[in-house]
Amino acid sequence: MADRMSYQKGPVHLRRGHVPSSTTDQRLLDSRGPTDWVHTDPWRVLRIQSEFVEGFGALSELGPAVAVFGSARTTPDDPMYEKAREVAEKLCGLGYAVITGGGPGAMEAANRGASECGGVSVGLGIELPHEQGLNEWVDLGINFRYFFVRKTMFVKYSQGYVVMPGGFGTLDELFEALTLSQTGKVTTFPIVLFGTAYWQGLVDWLRQTMLPDGKINESDLDLLLLTDDVDEAVAHFDAVASS
Known part of the structure; x- marks a missing residue:
């Protein structure tokens, strides 16, 4: 949305002169500017609370689910697009709903796999300056203003993650899940890294740098689990998630 003529602000869709110059998250976290935050921050708590209520209400009866993460920049002709679709389709065949960030690229591919399978295809969108709107394969969609509320929904309503090649957002979700698993905040939570050519360097760094230095x-x-095999990814996820 480079021309900023259309904007998704939580559940509200804005166009033209109504498009804001900053996101809700930015206004919450930015300490610069006027001191009216003293008066408005307590009211923001109610908006944050409402996002939790909306998310919990929409997803409470979802059932077993998998969250699939990956780059919004993955194009349909990228082999990883088809792999994400296949992973989602096979997990859908085992009875899992598929949750993504609701955007294009790898997220669209996973939503497509779930929707074409006849399963539950969920998109949890976020208010951003770019990459606005839910992809056409999302059957149950929620748009959030706050990243931390959205991230809670991913962890609470999925039994684990399948992580396709992606950027900072994908890494953010990946390492939050690793932290929660390492500290026992979540249990029996499979995390699959799909694409050895993409992820091997990261895994090698964890093993060769962090581990010898005593940090993990x-x-x-x-x-x-690092793999290039769809069947291995699906089998591992199902085995750990159902254990």
């Missing part, structure tokens, strides 16, 4: 334990590396 050997067992922490067991929280991850």
Whole structure:
């Protein structure tokens, strides 16, 4: 949305002169500017609360689910687009709903796999300056203003993550899941990294730099499965998630 003529603000869709110059998250976290935050921040708590209520209400009866993450920049002719679709389709065939960030690229591919399978295809969108709107394969969609509320929904309503090649947002979700698993905040939570050519360098760094330096334990590396095989990814996820 480079021309900023259309904007999704939570559940509200804005165009032209109504498009804001900053996001809700930015206004919450930015300490610069006028001091009216003293008067408005307490009211923001109610908006944050309402986002939790909306999310919990919409997803409470979802059932077993998998969250699939990956780059919004993955094009349909990228082999990883088809792999994300296949992973979602096969997990859908095992009875899992598929949750993504609702955007284009790898997220669209996973939503497509779930929708074409006849399963539940969920998109949890976020208010951003770019990459606005839910993809056409989302059957149950929620748009959030706050990243931290959205991230809570991913963790609460999925049994684990399949992580396709992606950027900072994908890494953010990945390492939050690793932290929650490492600290026991979530249990029996499979995390699959799909695409060895993309992720091997990261795994090698964890093993060759963080581990020898004593920053993680050997067992922490067991929280991850790295694979290029759709069937292996699906089987591992299902085995751990249902254990």
